[in-house]
Amino acid sequence: MSDNNWVTRQPKLKGESMIWFHGKISREEAEQLLKPWKTGQYLVRDSTHFPGDYTLSVSVSGKVEHYHVIYKDRKLTIDEEGFFDDLAKLVEHYEDDADGLVSNLITPVPKKGYAFKENNVQFHLQNEGWAINRNEIIVGKVLGSGQFGEVKEGEYKSKKVALKAMNESQRNLDPFLAEASIMTQLRHRNLVQLIGVALGNPVYIVLEFMAKGNLLDYLRSRGRAVVTKKQQLDFSKNIAAGMSYLESKKFVHRDLAARNILISEDDTAKVSDFGLAKDDTVMMDSGKIPVKWTAPEAVRKNIYSAKSDVWSFGVLLWELYSFGRVPYPRVPADNVIAYIEEGCRMQSPEDCPEHIYKIMQQCWSFQPENRPTFHRISTQLDSLTPFF
Template sequence: MALKGWEPGTQCMAKSDHKSTKEDELSFHKGDILTIIKAVNNKGWYRAKNNKTEEEGLVSRNYLREREAIRVDPNLSLMPWFHGKISGEDAVRVLQPTEDGLFLVRESIRHPGDYVLCVSSKEEVSHYRVIYKDNKLTIDEENYFYNLIELIEHYMKDACGLITRLTKPKLKEGTKSAAEELSKTVFQAEYMGKKVAVKNIKCDVMAQSFLEETSVMTKLMHKNLVKLLGVVVDNGLYIVTEFMSKGNLVNYLRTRGRSVVTLKHLIQFGLDICEGMEYLESKKLVHRDLAARNILISDESIAKVSDFGLAKGVSSARDQAKLPVKWTAPEALKQHKFSTKSDVWSYGILLWELFSYGRAPYPKLSLTDLVDKVEKGYRMECPDKCPTSVHNLMKSCWEYDPGKRPTFKKLKDKLEKEGRKSDYV
């Protein structure tokens, strides 16, 4: 009896390693998930995509077995953190305002059959794909669980590599309180017929700092800086800026991935940010908090630097705010010396975030270990599929001696060369 053919979109698992020996044949490792694109003939050959490498090619069904679909446990419907089939963008919207440990679980849209654990920290929302392997669930292929409830209970006890430990489930729509909605600090509004973003600054020290810089900030005009339209002082400080419809760079990358955002797009984003920072440098302004979370994407997919209104002039004064350790240069951490060169260090970290599609830098490294290891010369490895030349650019930003780091002008020149090379990729 002939075997039933697989329909396009069927998820299959590789039974063993296979290295292609013929042109247009697909390579894969045991356990890799392949998605069937179409049947090539009636002899069991298919065109498929390796979900891990994103490569396409021919494969014989002899090397594959149909993947068992994960069936949604009926008990999940009773779990307040399970939101069903919602997009990554919707998950980010639901997890607002961000706070450490707030989380939800959704069904993956891009990878049918998988789940995604969405975890909020004070600064961002991280998306962790939960894959089905050997009849168990895993995020890191180190810890395995029989079901989602067991997985959630584990990460509520220990972060184990997540951005933070799970502490508070985000209730499904229809059960959230009005108080949660009122606690939002960033909202959309309309000014002179145009959409604008309004951000409330609650910290008195930060608000005062911003007010002192307002006259300078409103005069800054550059295509790669989020335009500051003004401020409103009324029972607090509200910053009014142009509306950036595609959100911050971290979430933009995580909700789209390699299939949508190409190498050329990444290089262009890097150039956009570099040009904005070069302009700030020309005005003798230091950002101090340059990171992918502070880069916003416009409707035209232009990357713009935001939150530069809290930037300061070149200074060695002690900063009262808590420093973002993973992004801050050693001399700024140890001696509180901020300069354009410390911004360049942060830009190198941002490039790593960019080319790793929104991963948190220094994964699985505690802040205490991180500071010590960086002092001793540790630098992050090249992100998967990132050109070596771009990684070398990152490393040049991470020179321990600030004087050896490149200027934003030099970084821009080198990225432009990378952009020209990508035209032929």
């Protein structure tokens, strides 16, 4: 139920919020800051040779390319074909599309002194136009509970919304608001849309309302008599498309499961719950891990990547085609990793198409590098449409 026409995003105009703008630094300093030169890392600096202009420095395949950003006729341009009102709009364009650059802009290198601490997350949200007037929110019934507190139904500007509320026992807002900060960077039809954040007491993260709840409950409450094979394939394609986008943006979800997929009024599946999401390959502190959904290298070594998300997607597919059964139904959680390391995998759910089970098996390759990318999975699923 995505209706984004009523969401107004204010332009990013304030330099303080542009974490990738480093001001007067040299070409050599820029290249040092961009090390280890991973593809898509970037920063913007004042031009050394052309006062009043800028330089966009982008890493690709172990080197750095520098682009002259020209200020001309009160607009900014790199190629004198696309013109932008300000640096933020220029960066946003090249985040979405390389459009002639060596890579699209993926990971900003933060300017000196910037970190997610104190009020920086709130500052980021306010200065990039995501703070909304809490007086315009009508709070409704409780829908459930999340990592930090309750999730409530609400209304904002005459539209139904979901409200994630900060638990009053949580004193540090930044971990809670980090999810919203991540969502400001992600825009895709198969990701739950952030509408804004209402600061105050309590703090609300305001999200698009997903009328049919989470996928796990959807499957269990409707079952085989209601959920068709076409719906199952459509849900699979929706989720793979959303994850392919996350993969392209170098984000790792880390908690992909049917419980974290939401269903809209028009039966579109969208990935949600970005509370654990991080950029690129990350290490996670030991703690409570959903072992039955988690890749073996993530459980054993706490190393998460897009390929560990792919493993979880295979488990999610198994949930989808078993109509919400708990994975590894006859294996205790404590024994799951040993079971996997012995070469065992879950059997195909009853009536699951062979093509789908093959994708699950590919996702469950023990070596992460042998698993497919989400882009490949999405392409495979798209090709299955004629079979249903």
